[in-house]
Structure formats: C-alpha cells, structure tokens
Amino acid sequence: MAKTLYDKLWESHVVRTEPDGTALLYIDRHLVHEVTSPQAFEGLKLAGRKPWRIGSIVATADHNTPTRDWEKGIEDPVSRQQVETLDANIREVGALAYFPFRDARQGIVHVIGPENGATLPGMTVVCGDSHTSTHGAFACLAHGIGTSEVEHVLATQCLLQKKSRTMLIRVEGALGRGVSAKDVALAVIGRIGTAGGTGFAIEFAGSAIRGLSMEGRMTLCNMAIEAGARAGLVAVDETTIQYLKGRPFSPSGETWDRAADHWRTLVSDPDAVFDAVIDIEAAKIEPQVTWGTSPEMVVPVGAAVPAPEDFEDPVKREGVARALQYMGLEPRTPIRAIPVDKVFIGSCTNSRIEDLRVAAAVARGRRKADNVKQVLVVPGSGLVKRQAESEGLDRIFQAAGFEWREPGCSMCLAMNADRLEPGERCASTSNRNFEGRQGAGGRTHLVSPAMAAAAAIAGHFADVRDLK
Amino acid sequence: MRAFTVHEGLVAPMDRANVDTDAIIPKQFLKSIKRSGFGPNLFDEWRYLDHGEPGMDNGRRPANPDFVLNQPRYRGASILLTRDNFGCGSSREHAPWALEDYGFRALIGTSFADIFFNNCFKNGLLPIRLPAAEVQDLFDQTAATPGYRLKVDLEARVVVRPDGRALAFEVDPFRRECLLNGWDDIGLTLRHADQIRDFEARRRIEQPWLFA
Ligand code: SF4
Numbered sequence: 001m002a003k004t005l006y007d008k009l010w011e012s013h014v015v016r017t018e019p020d021g022t023a024l025l026y027i028d029r030h031l032v033h034e035v036t037s038p039q040a041f042e043g044l045k046l047a048g049r050k051p052w053r054i055g056s057i058v059a060t061a062d063h064n065t066p067t068r069d070w071e072k073g074i075e076d077p078v079s080r081q082q083v084e085t086l087d088a089n090i091r092e093v094g095a096l097a098y099f100p101f102r103d104a105r106q107g108i109v110h111v112i113g114p115e116n117g118a119t120l121p122g123m124t125v126v127c128g129d130s131h132t133s134t135h136g137a138f139a140c141l142a143h144g145i146g147t148s149e150v151e152h153v154l155a156t157q158c159l160l161q162k163k164s165r166t167m168l169i170r171v172e173g174a175l176g177r178g179v180s181a182k183d184v185a186l187a188v189i190g191r192i193g194t195a196g197g198t199g200f201a202i203e204f205a206g207s208a209i210r211g212l213s214m215e216g217r218m219t220l221c222n223m224a225i226e227a228g229a230r231a232g233l234v235a236v237d238e239t240t241i242q243y244l245k246g247r248p249f250s251p252s253g254e255t256w257d258r259a260a261d262h263w264r265t266l267v268s269d270p271d272a273v274f275d276a277v278i279d280i281e282a283a284k285i286e287p288q289v290t291w292g293t294s295p296e297m298v299v300p301v302g303a304a305v306p307a308p309e310d311f312e313d314p315v316k317r318e319g320v321a322r323a324l325q326y327m328g329l330e331p332r333t334p335i336r337a338i339p340v341d342k343v344f345i346g347s348c349t350n351s352r353i354e355d356l357r358v359a360a361a362v363a364r365g366r367r368k369a370d371n372v373k374q375v376l377v378v379p380g381s382g383l384v385k386r387q388a389e390s391e392g393l394d395r396i397f398q399a400a401g402f403e404w405r406e407p408g409c410s411m412c413l414a415m416n417a418d419r420l421e422p423g424e425r426c427a428s429t430s431n432r433n434f435e436g437r438q439g440a441g442g443r444t445h446l447v448s449p450a451m452a453a454a455a456a457i458a459g460h461f462a463d464v465r466d467l468k
Numbered sequence: 469m470r471a472f473t474v475h476e477g478l479v480a481p482m483d484r485a486n487v488d489t490d491a492i493i494p495k496q497f498l499k500s501i502k503r504s505g506f507g508p509n510l511f512d513e514w515r516y517l518d519h520g521e522p523g524m525d526n527g528r529r530p531a532n533p534d535f536v537l538n539q540p541r542y543r544g545a546s547i548l549l550t551r552d553n554f555g556c557g558s559s560r561e562h563a564p565w566a567l568e569d570y571g572f573r574a575l576i577g578t579s580f581a582d583i584f585f586n587n588c589f590k591n592g593l594l595p596i597r598l599p600a601a602e603v604q605d606l607f608d609q610t611a612a613t614p615g616y617r618l619k620v621d622l623e624a625r626v627v628v629r630p631d632g633r634a635l636a637f638e639v640d641p642f643r644r645e646c647l648l649n650g651w652d653d654i655g656l657t658l659r660h661a662d663q664i665r666d667f668e669a670r671r672r673i674e675q676p677w678l679f680a
C-alpha cells in the first residue's frame with residue numbers, strides 16, 4: 001500500500017503497540033537544553049535510573065545565556081544556576097556532544113543539531129522544546145516533548161505516542177521576489193489557524209518547497225507547531241543530501257553512500273493518501289506581518305489591521321478586540337503606518353546564515369531610522385556567527401546601526417537580558433507574538449528577516465519589495 | 469503520579485481562545501530547577517497588577533480584581549472551563565505543573581494543544597474535550613450559578629452536571645488506565661526493556677550511521 005513519509009517514519013520506529021494503538025516509539029536523537037531538563041535529570045536520579053543511550057544526547061545552553069559581555073559570565077544568579085545545572089548533569093551523565101555556554105559551537109538547540117549533522121534523515125528527534133518540529137525539514141519525525149517525557153526518553157530511549165493524522169500542504173509555483181519561507185509559514189497559519197494542524201503531522205510539498213534551501217525548509221517546519229501540528233515534514237531530495245555532506249556527525253565514506261541511498265526513499269509514495277490536503281499558490285503569497293497576539297492574526301504587508309466587527313464568532317470578535325487593545329492598535333490602521341521601536345533578527349526560526357544574508361542585503365549601505373531604539377541581530381550559533389563574520393555581514397549590520405550579538409535564544413523569549421519594555425513595539429523574526437513573549441507588556445509583530453530589516457530602515461513596517 | 473478516579477469540584481471559566489503557555493506560566497518562572505511551587509504564578513501577568521519575578525512574596529503583590537480567578541466566587545476552583553486551543557505554544561511542562569499546583573484537577577474545553585494535552589496526563593491533570601455546544605452551555609451555567617460544581621468520573625468517562633445530566637467524553641484507553649492507577653510511565657515502559665534492546669540492536673545493523 002502507498003505510504004506517506006510520516007507513515008514510513010512512524011512504522012520504522014515502533015517497538016511495540018498497545019491494544020488501543022498507543023505505540024512505544026524508539027528515539028534516535030535526544031536534544032537537551034537547560035530549561036526543560038533539570039527536573040528530568042533529577043527524576044532519573046531519584047528513581048536510581050541510568051540513561052539508556054548517552055550517544056543519542058546532544059546538549060547546549062541557549063535560552064538563558066547572555067548575548068554580550070560573555071567574559072562576565074551569566075550575571076542573573078537564577079539563570080546561571082540553571083545553566084550550571086545542565087553542565088553538572090551532562091558531566092555526570094555524558095553525551096554525544098555538549099556545546100556549553102561560550103563554546104565555539106554553542107547555539108540555539110534547533111540550529112546546532114542540523115549544522116553539526118546530528119540531525120539526519122529518517123531519525124526520530126525529540127527535545128523538551130516545541131520548536132523541535134524544525135528538524136522535520138530533514139525528513140525526521142521530530143517533535144517537542146514535556147519534561148516528564150524528557151525523563152522517559154532518558155530512561156528508556158522511547159516515547160509513548162499515538163499516531164497523528166497526516167496533512168499535506170502543497171505549495172506550487174514560484175515565490176515572488178522578497179517572499180520567503182517565513183511568509184509561506186505565516187500565510188499557511190493565517191489560512192488554517194493556530195489550531196488548524198492540531199492532531200496532524202504536516203508534510204510540506206510542491207515545487208515552491210522543493211525550491212527552498214534547507215534553511216528555508218527549517219523555517220517552515222519550525223512554524224508547523226504554530227499551526228498546531230507537533231511535527232512538520234519535508235521529503236528528502238538532493239538539497240537535503242548536499243546540505244549534510246561533510247558535517248561533523250554525518251556519515252562518511254562507504255557508510256555515506258549507504259545512508260544517502262536509504263535517505264532517498266524517505267518521500268511520500270506518489271499515490272499516498274493524506275487525511276487532509278491544502279493547496280496554496282506560491283505566487284499569491286505576499287510578505288506577511290502579524291498584527292495581534294497569535295500567529296494566525298496575520299495579514300499581507302499592504303493590508304490594514306482588521307476590526308472586531310469583521311468577525312462573526314463572538315469568541316473570536318472578543319479575542320480580536322483584546323488583541324488590538326494589547327497591541328495598542330486602532331482597527332483599520334494600515335500595516336505600513338505602524339512605527340516600530342525595536343527590531344529583533346534571530347531565533348530558531350530565522351537566525352541561520354541565509355537569514356542573515358537576506359537581512360544584510362537590505363541593510364547594506366543604509367541606516368536604521370532614528371525612531372528605532374535598537375536593532376538586535378543574534379546569530380543562531382557560534383558557527384553561524386563566524387560564517388557571517390567571514391562574509392563581512394557583521395560590518396554591514398554595524399554600519400547600519402544594528403547590534404551584532406553572541407548566539408542564543410535572546411529576545412525570542414526574553415529569558416536573558418534582551419527584552420522589550422512595556423508598550424514597546426517590535427518587528428521580530430521569531431515565531432510567537434503572544435502577550436509578554438518578548439518582555440512583559442511588549443508588542444511583537446512577526447515578519448521575515450528581509451521585512452524586519454526593512455522595518456528597521458524605514459522606522460515602520462515597509463514592503464521590502466519597494467526597496468530598490 | 470497521583471491517581472485520578474472521580475473528582476467533584478468548583479468550576480471556574482477561562483473565557484478566551486488560544487490561551488498560550490506563556491500566559492499560563494510566564495518564562496521568568498521557568499528558571500526554576502524544581503517541579504513544584506508554580507501555583508502562585510499561574511496566569512501571573514493577568515492575575516497581578518505588578519510584574520512578577522521569581523522569589524517575590526506573592527501574598528503581598530497587588531491582585532488584579534478583574535481577573536476571573538481572583539473573584540471570590542471562584543476561589544478554590546478545581547475544574548477549569550476553557551475555549552479552543554488551550555495550552556498552545558511551548559512544550560513547557562511548567563504549565564500543567566502550575567495548574568496542578570494551584571489546585572486544578574481537570575480542564576474542560578473544546579480543544580487543547582497537542583503537547584500540553586500530553587503533558588497534563590503525566591501530572592494527574594485530566595483534560596476533557598467536549599463538543600462546542602456542551603462547553604458553551606457549561607460556560608452559561610457557570611456564569612448563572614454561583615458555586616457551580618461538576619463531577620468528573622474518569623472510570624465512567626462522564627462529566628456529571630448538578631442537574632444530573634451526564635456528558636460523555638472520550639479518552640485513550642491506555643492513558644485512562646495509567647491515570648486511574650497513577651502508574652509511572654517509565655516503570656511501565658521498562659517492563660519491555662528486552663524488546664527495546666532487540667529493536668535497537670537491529671537498528672544498529674541496518675542504519676549504523678545513526679549510532680555514530
Ligand atoms: S529561539 Fe525561541 S523558539 Fe527557538 S528554542 Fe529558543 S526560545 Fe524557543
């Protein structure tokens with residue numbers, strides 16, 4: 001019978017199945033960071049259990065780490081304790097790789113996995129972090145888990161799971177100039193809603209997806225969770241295989257050939273049946289900007305903020321009114337008339353080398369607007385940072401008045417010192433515009449890296465396609 | 469894990485859609501390396517008028533009188549009524565930990581985000597999905613009836629209203645079994661350790677590059 005990619009990944013990892021369909025799924029890669037792991041390691045120890053396979057663990061500190069003055073260490077004592085707890089746990093338990101604070105390869109957990117070849121096609125990948133969906137770009141069954149499940153994977157190398165339904169999102173045609181994977185992701189969420197993918201694993205397919213780089217595919221799968229889906233997937237093609245060649249944990253020699261042959265089978269069969277199919281025309285997608293406090297509250301840059309009365313459902317109407325109030329926006333305000341106070345270019349959604357190149361191309365030879373108080377550029381990892389510096393991107397950013405920082409999650413969730421003050425409005429390349437996400441009272445608008453840089457230059461949201 | 473069989477308790481309404489985990493427990497409280505003590509910071513940004521940080525004496529902070537859980541009629545609530553997509557956002561288990569620590573035992577709503585839904589079961593917190601019309605009716609009843617209480621019977625898979633009407637709900641048999649007995653997942657899984665080892669050994673041969 002014809003199978004979807006998801007079926008293939010699922011079936012190849014089932015160790016056993018309970019009568020009600022709950023499966024024990026084998027986990028190949030376990031990514032670990034400081035925020036969601038301490039209680040899991042503690043639980044393991046209290047129960048007198050040992051980790052099952054330390055060679056599956058790749059760990060880093062990213063959420064709490066500062067993005068400047070690294071020589072000063074971590075000043076916030078609570079953050080420092082969490083990072084030191086991870087240090088101690090990994091020291092005690094072991095790992096395939098650990099990139100601690102200040103390590104040359106430290107970075108956001110979802111950036112370091114792929115760039116080190118620790119995320120390989122056909123794997124199951126888990127992490128105590130919802131954006132683990134990112135790794136699905138490599139045809140991995142990858143999803144976020146809670147801390148109890150982190151402990152479960154540490155102890156048993158398995159996870160108890162129910163099979164998801166499958167959704168195919170087919171994007172055909174060519175993306176317009178200035179339109180990126182981030183815009184595709186936001187347009188998809190605008191269409192199906194933040195609960196649209198709940199219970200589904202989403203496979204992204206179609207010529208527009210095949211035309212994306214691995215960076216773009218990661219951006220797209222990263223945002224699958226914002227559409228409610230635990231997992232996003234893209235089938236293997238030559239782009240996938242080329243990306244992985246020569247990475248530190250990628251296979252080499254004869255094993256490489258065997259692996260690559262196997263990886264090429266990780267595609268949905270042509271006549272596979274999905275539980276839901278959504279077709280999107282690539283050419284119709286425009287640069288997107290969110291205006292509210294949920295990623296589904298999104299419009300094209302040329303549009304205006306909606307009004308509550310545009311919505312029929314009373315719960316929705318109430319939600320829109322509340323969001324407008326929180327965001328300090330009047331109904332019908334054109335997106336391009338909204339000024340920004342800060343700009344954040346970073347996060348596991350958009351902090352890879354390609355994202356920085358795109359942002360730098362917009363910033364080159366320009367300066368940030370005077371009303372913009374701060375533009376943070378935070379590379380996703382130490383390796384991305386050095387690559388960008390070798391291409392001179394740091395100098396372009398600095399000449400434009402942008403700040404060039406050390407890698408980490410930074411203002412994506414503001415657990416470190418990088419944050420919005422109450423009422424501040426930010427154009428952000430991150431993935432969540434929830435209330436208080438980037439700092440209590442902060443107002444987040446999600447955009448692509450090009451659109452973030454354009455907002456920094458214009459001082460308000462601007463259509464990057466208008467820049468010459 | 470604490471077992472869940474039958475629970476009867478006061479109902480509180482959380483009348484908004486897409487309540488995310490950042491709202492349930494803001495990130496500054498995620499710096500804790502403990503599993504408990506999150507209850508006083510549940511819904512922190514909505515619940516208090518000032519900005520909360522770990523280590524504050526929450527008893528002395530100004531409460532937001534407009535926030536639903538601060539209304540005297542909902543004090544001591546242990547069942548939370550919710551709208552669509554409750555628990556969306558991050559995988560932080562601190563969200564169910566905070567709800568549980570506050571005193572909630574069951575959540576009743578139209579839909580829950582996947583990871584959050586999963587995490588609840590690991591912590592003796594029962595999320596119940598009911599049809600939209602039934603949930604709307606419960607919101608109406610709760611608003612109209614001070615002291616409105618419900619009984620949740622996991623064994624029988626029903627929510628029983630004070631007027632005697634029983635609302636049936638579905639739950640995975642395996643999850644139900646675990647919750648009814650308060651079983652520890654890890655202990656259960658380790659009973660199959662031999663099967664896991666066999667699977668792993670086969671995988672090592674078939675795809676050695678996964679074991680670098
Ligand atoms: S960058 Fe943001 S979304 Fe990504 S892992 Fe870090 S905090 Fe989470």
